[in-house]
Amino acid sequence: MEQRLQKLIAASGLCSRRTAEAWIEAGRVSVNGATAALGQSADPERDTICVDGEPLARQERRIYLMLNKPRGFVCTLSDEKGRPTVAQLVSDCGARVVPVGRLDYDSEGLLLMTNDGEWMQRVLHPSYEIDKIYHVTVAGGSADVRTCAEKLSALASVDGEAIHPARVEVLRMGRKTAELSITIHEGKNRQIRRMCAAVGVHVKRLRRVAEHRLSLGALPEGKWRYLTEEEVRDFQE
Numbered sequence: 269m270e271q272r273l274q275k276l277i278a279a280s281g282l283c284s285r286r287t288a289e290a291w292i293e294a295g296r297v298s299v300n301g302a303t304a305a306l307g308q309s310a311d312p313e314r315d316t317i318c319v320d321g322e323p324l325a326r327q328e329r330r331i332y333l334m335l336n337k338p339r340g341f342v343c344t345l346s347d348e349k350g351r352p353t354v355a356q357l358v359s360d361c362g363a364r365v366v367p368v369g370r371l372d373y374d375s376e377g378l379l380l381m382t383n384d385g386e387w388m389q390r391v392l393h394p395s396y397e398i399d400k401i402y403h404v405t406v407a408g409g410s411a412d413v414r415t416c417a418e419k420l421s422a423l424a425s426v427d428g429e430a431i432h433p434a435r436v437e438v439l440r441m442g443r444k445t446a447e448l449s450i451t452i453h454e455g456k457n458r459q460i461r462r463m464c465a466a467v468g469v470h471v472k473r474l475r476r477v478a479e480h481r482l483s484l485g486a487l488p489e490g491k492w493r494y495l496t497e498e499e500v501r502d503f504q505e
Contacts, residue, residue: 333492340352423466
């Protein structure tokens with residue numbers, strides 16, 4: 269069945285649909301040896317579609333999974349420093365899947381992975397404002413810890429970069445430590461760690477426990493499970 273080229277390229281997991289359109293306009297895409305035009309359609313069963321001369325991979329079975337990422341793993345498929353990767357943890361899932369967003373090396377918790385590029389871009393696009401909830405243990409001086417939740421909620425920028433206000437709840441308060449629930453939907457690079465540094469506390473533990481209406485639940489650390497059809501649709505709606 270014929271479909272627009274940008275949709276086929278995005279569905280292959282190579283890039284987003286918008287990026288695929290840019291590749292087509294730049295002449296990087298061909299169909300049956302001829303340079304493709306924006307708006308062109310093709311049948312992946314009948315036509316040979318190439319990007320930069322490389323044939324587009326046949327559509328695999330779509331895989332959607334949730335991993336409980338441990339600390340000490342990087343969110344890449346390979347690492348030039350030889351560090352453990354999340355790809356190693358899901359190598360038995362039946363397909364090559366990539367992380368939907370990131371958790372840094374020292375962070376842990378819920379990480380979505382898929383081989384559906386279009387679904388991934390929808391989940392990541394800031395216009396959909398998909399909430400991500402983190403449980404964060406912070407430490408600092410007594411005064412800083414007591415006031416950090418209020419200060420974090422009031423932050424409108426970090427390192428000169430504008431951010432949407434976070435929702436912050438205190439889960440546990442000690443004299444020099446606190447456990448907070450922080451909800452954001454942007455996911456800028458190391459955003460929560462930078463926010464905490466801006467209000468004078470440092471992060472001892474950062475764990476993502478929910479994304480949209482999907483919760484990590486009792487999934488053991490280092491383990492993964494497939495998303496249900498209902499959970500996949502829930503992110504699309």
